[in-house]
Amino acid sequence: MLSTLTTLCLLSFLAHVFLLFTSFGKGGMNKPKYLWSHITLWIAGGLACLITLLYAGKNVAAVVDVFDTPVKSALLIVLAFVLSLIAHTIVRKVVLPKYAK
Numbered sequence: 001m002l003s004t005l006t007t008l009c010l011l012s013f014l015a016h017v018f019l020l021f022t023s024f025g026k027g028g029m030n031k032p033k034y035l036w037s038h039i040t041l042w043i044a045g046g047l048a049c050l051i052t053l054l055y056a057g058k059n060v061a062a063v064v065d066v067f068d069t070p071v072k073s074a075l076l077i078v079l080a081f082v083l084s085l086i087a088h089t090i091v092r093k094v095v096l097p098k099y100a101k
Helices: 002-022 031-055 062-066 070-100
Strands: none
Touching: 002 031, 031 062, 031 070
16 A cells, blocks of 8 residues: 555656646646646645555654654645745746746
């Protein structure tokens, strides 16, 4: 189960990166693809939180054991939303103005 969740988390994060970088092209911004890039990041954060809730303290991985409380595990979801906000701010302040010119 751990390997399945880890694989899903990794695939979701890779999908996020792929969708984010391919959301922009010569034709401008592809809004649905951009939205899905954020959703896949949130899914990755949720899966990471689930992994730590299920396996922290069971000595399956040192990184997982760091998140040994529910609050620490929830910080992974917060981190996903903060990264999403940072990416969105960069897109609004840096990327989109270049397309407006």
